[in-house]
Amino acid sequence: xxxxxxxxxxxxxxxxxxxxxxxxxxxxxxxxxxxxxxxxxxxxxxxxxxxxxxxxxxxxxxxxxxxxxxxxxxxxxxxxxxxxxxxxxxxxxxxxxxxxxxxxxxxxxxxxxxxxxxxxxxxxxxxxxxxxxxxxxxxxxxxxxxxxxxxxxxxxxxxxxxxxxxxxxxxxxxxxxxxxxxxxxxxxxxxxxxxxxxxxxxxxxxxxxxxxxxxxxxxxxxxxxxxxxxxxxxxxxxxxxxxxxxxxxxxxxxxxxxxxxxxxx
Numbered sequence: 231x232x233x234x235x236x237x238x239x240x241x242x243x244x245x246x247x248x249x250x251x252x253x254x255x256x257x258x259x260x261x262x263x264x265x266x267x268x269x270x271x272x273x274x275x276x277x278x279x280x281x282x283x284x285x286x287x288x289x290x291x292x293x294x295x296x297x298x299x300x301x302x303x304x305x306x307x308x309x310x311x312x313x314x315x316x317x318x319x320x321x322x323x324x325x326x327x328x329x330x331x332x333x334x335x336x337x338x339x340x341x342x343x344x345x346x347x348x349x350x351x352x353x354x355x356x357x358x359x360x361x362x363x364x365x366x367x368x369x370x371x372x373x374x375x376x377x378x379x380x381x382x383x384x385x386x387x388x389x390x391x392x393x394x395x396x397x398x399x400x401x402x403x404x405x406x407x408x409x410x411x412x413x414x415x416x417x418x419x420x421x422x423x424x425x426x427x428x429x430x431x432x433x434x435x436x437x438x439x440x441x442x443x444x445x446x447x448x449x450x451x452x453x454x455x456x457x458x459x460x461x462x463x464x465x466x467x468x469x470x471x472x473x474x475x476x477x478x479x480x481x482x483x484x485x486x487x488x489x490x491x492x493x494x495x
Contacts, residue, residue, distance in 0.1 A: 280314060280315065281315070281318055284309075284314070284315070284318045284319055284322070285318065285322070285436055285439055287305065287319070287322075288318070288319065288322030288325060288326055288436055288439065289326075289436045291305070291326055292325070292326035292327075292436075298326070298327070299327065299331070299335050302319075302323065302326070302327075302335050302339065303335055303338050303339040303342070304339075305319075305339075306319060306335070306336065306338075306339025306340060306342075306343060307339050307342045307343040307346060308343070309339075309343070310339070310340060310343025310344060310346070310347060310395070310396055310399065311343055311346050311347050311350070313396045313397075314396075316340070316395065316396065317426065318439050319336075320336050320423065320426045320427060320430065321426055321427070321429060321430035321433065321439050322430055322436070322439050323335055323336045323427050323430060324426075324427040324428060324429065324430025324431035324432070324433070325430045325431065325433050325436060325439060328431055329427055329428050329431040332427040332430065332431065333423055333424050333427045333428075336423050336426075336427055337419070337420065337423055340395075340416075340419055340423065341413070341416060341417075343399070344395070344399045344416050345409075345412075345413060345416075347396065347399030347400050347403070348399050348400070348402055348403040348409070348412055349403065349409075350400065350403065351399070351400040351401065351402070351403020351404055352403040352404070352409075355400075355403070355404060356403065356404055376405050376406065376407060377405060377406035377407050377408070379471075380405070380406075380407030380408065380411040380412065380415065381411040381414055381415050382415075382471070383415070383471060384402065384407065384411065384412060384414075384415025384416060384418070385414075385415040385417070385418040386418065386464055386467055386471060387415075387418070387464075388415060388416050388417070388418030388419045388422075389418045389419075389421060389422070389460065389464045390460065390461055390464030391422050391457055391460065391461055392461045392464070395419070421460070422457070422460070425453045425456060425457055428449070428453060429450055429453055429454075432449065432450055
């Protein structure tokens with residue numbers, strides 16, 4: 231069996247492809263939304279309409295006064311559970327509330343939203359998934375390995391902007407990882423949240439949120455490169471860690487064959 235035929239490495243290559251796709255979609259999202267906003271109809275029109283609604287929300291919540299943060303946090307929870315693009319609202323927190331308050335509000339909303347989505351995945355779909363893979367020893371071993379290593383793995387995944395936040399909330403609910411480890415691991419969003427909210431605080435107009443018209447300041451350029459570096463480092467680290475977990479699961483799922491030895495006369 232060649233390297234590319236081994237189940238462990240096939241899964242590793244699929245993960246790398248998934249990460250690359252996530253990065254490309256992350257980079258293309260603003261352009262797709264801009265294209266959709268300029269079209270009355272078409273494949274990207276719906277994306278543009280969603281972004282326009284979120285931009286209007288950011289402007290509205292900025293003018294709410296003292297209750298603005300509460301409304302923002304509650305809305306962020308709904309956005310996370312509903313699979314809506316949260317990046318525009320994350321940037322908008324910096325624009326509406328400033329860097330430090332915006333970071334706090336996003337973190338609270340994201341943690342509550344991620345936990346809610348995780349619990350939905352756990353209690354709505356987990357039993358169904360378990361029945362489907364009941365006879366699959368490898369999946370069960372992999373699931374157990376992820377449960378054991380869940381805190382480290384989730385923390386690494388959350389550090390990387392390349393992984394789709396909303397999708398992972400539900401997907402991780404399908405594993406055996408504990409709620410405690412999931413919540414602790416999800417704190418890995420803090421560095422990315424700080425950087426994105428800070429970028430949003432540099433924006434002067436709500437119309438520039440989620441577009442290519444980001445401020446070309448030294449700070450913005452540095453943060454942009456830090457985010458790219460963070461994506462690269464975390465994708466490599468996560469890939470190696472997943473390969474380790476998969477190897478462990480494969481070893482546990484394949485019965486060991488005891489070799490008998492005989493003395494040669």
